[in-house]
Amino acid sequence: MSLLGHLSLWLAFLVGLWGAITGFVGGAQHRPDLQQSARNATFALFGALLVAVISLEIAIFRHDFSLQYVAGRTSRNLPTFYLWSALYSGQEGSLLFWAAVLSLFGALTQLFTSRRHRAYLPYVAAITSLVATFFVSVMLFAPANPFQRAAFTPLDGSGMNPQLQNPGMVFHPPMLYLGYISITIPFAFAMAALLTKKLDADWLVAVRKWTIVSWLFLSIGLLIGMWWAYVELGWGGYWAWDPVENAALLPWLVMTAFLHSVMVQEKRGMLKKWNLALVLGAWLLSIFGTFLTRSGVIASVHSFTQSPVGYFFLAFLVVAAIACAIVYIKRLPLLEAESTLESVVSREASFLFNNLLLIGLAFSVLWGTLYPIISEWVQGVKVTYGPPTFNFVNIPLGLVLLLLTGIGPLIAWRRASTTNLRRQFAVPVTVGVFMLLILLVAGMRELGALLAFSIGAFVFGTVFQEFARGARARHRQYGESTGFAVLQLLSRNRRRYGGYIVHIAIVLLFVGFAGMAFKTETEATLRPGESAELRGSDGHLYTFTHLGISQYNALNRQVTAALLDVRRDGKDIGRLRTEKRQHVDALGNPTFEPSTEVGIMSGLRVDLYVVLAGLVNGTEQAVFRFTINPLVWWVWFGGFVLVIGGLIVLWPGGVVVAVKGSKASPAQAGYAVKLEAER
């Protein structure tokens, strides 16, 4: 099997190169035969990489420990559920996974791009093949070959890191990878548009859906990653500004900026240079993030072993950045704006500010991630840019951005009149101020949280008002019931109303983030029967009583579990269980360090979060850390709403929104036009 896998990597390498060459040459010389060949190459590339992936999976499932990769990451007693995820749990396998998924996207793009955008496809094929070939070449030449044979075949593999043995492992990396990888498609279209000089906004249409696809996958990946960190790592939070988290956040921020600024180009023919730069930048950041996490230049909980792979990525990044810059600068004269900004009190201006803030955020995150390196160069001493610094910088920026989330969708294009402002903002502003007063009266004094909640209420007010107005208009015109009218709004103008739902999700996320300002924590050493008390920010007193310890062997681990009785103001509300796990190999010898299973009781207002830190000298006396995390549930709920909103935007069908300057019919049905006309 491993021979087949190895051979198919070589085949993929050759086919990929062929696809890249024929795509570029066929595109430049308008040769249909070469263009067809490039298109076929994307399918062949996918086929070859699929064979490689299947070969590796077969080796993993057959416990073929003659492969270094399989022996280093799995063992005979690894639960089957986690076996297949060994494919991407290590450096070599994840490179293969990446190349294979990219080739799949490349092939799908060739199949499903509408006829109108055919002209871009040869270059798109060339670029996706080239990028995938780069990943294959890293595997072959770095070398980071998943099919590398071990010097001898061990009886059993060394197993998978216990912290990866969580359902999150099955979903988080693939989702994040899908997001990360699919950025290459909008990038390929942007480059194709630059190379073909077809920059008449047609590429925007071609690229829009792909951008939302990768934005959505990235969002899901980030959210599952947050959830995983929360339930698995046991430090009581979900975001630590770890370099790898930041690396995934960077392209997300840039793509969020693009999803907004693209509307300005559609409506007003402005920001052409900016939009192209955002797409190129998001992709370069994704490669940069890969370099960061694979080279070991920055320490992180996610880091892979230090390896020459990093240099490959650095070299690729530099070459790609130079190539992008050259092509981009050459085409700048073709990217002149069709109109200019008329007023700063307008939707385009608010989108511009939104973009500046998002890019500012991205820059501060990038700067903070690199700060240890930068400060060592400049000052000769490493200065860390830790979570407090990130929060110091990013919380204010995030709050202003949240405010714009409310302003942007309501303010008029071109120039907002005072009437427009009053009509659109009177109610939401009142809601926000009202919320602020209630919280102040209730005794809340945390500035950041106060602002987050009141601005959140304001944004919620704007979205609610939009839905109410749209539904009322439908009710008046078609006599639809309110519920039905809301559904019609959603299905008629998915992009707009799906976008509003995403905005609601952002509010929910901010509410959850703000809740963390009120977390309470205590540590206690308890004998069975003893209890610890902790007051939550919801005002209730929680009592945790240690009931006892049980120890037993499970499939591939020895478990030490503590059971706790939980009371709220003296009333029994259930039990919590937290574990220490020592993973073992098939012979019962310990592997890895012990890991912790957190006990979580989740509620709308607070999460009770208990970690078993250890036993005192092997007795039943145990050390616990109790944390009461307010409003965490709202982060997960917000994430769910965000995905729903994104899916509504993406769902095929509905009304095609025309782009300024494109050949598509300019008909725009639904209430977007009607409401705009009212302004």
Place this chain on the structure above:
Amino acid sequence: MTAGTKFALGAVLIVGSVGYLMASGIKQTGQYFLTPSELAQRVSADPSFYDLGLKVGARVVPGTVSKETATQTLRFNITDGTVNYPVIFKGLPPDTFTDSVEVVVEGRLQKDGVIHATNVLAKCGSRYEAVPKA
């Protein structure tokens, strides 16, 4: 003033505040990240490095770890090969903490020559991969 100028003013304001936030954020919350040797050097040159919040990256000296689970106190020595510092930490060490791991100790060096840690992070070269047993 044209809309373009007004926008430019707004843009300058945003970029300026991002820059200002980053600069003052580093000033207020940034911490030195030193090796034990660097720390020893700095302390002898400038005593204000005592009782200053900082991070020290080093290796735990094998055999020096003592745990009192009852008071949750952890004592160990760290070294970079030349300089040795004792560390005292009250709290829960991470799962990956052992007596030969690389750690980042966050805390203050007191006049008594002991680093009073507020946080201990265990650095593991490759959390994704099995640690080869020596």
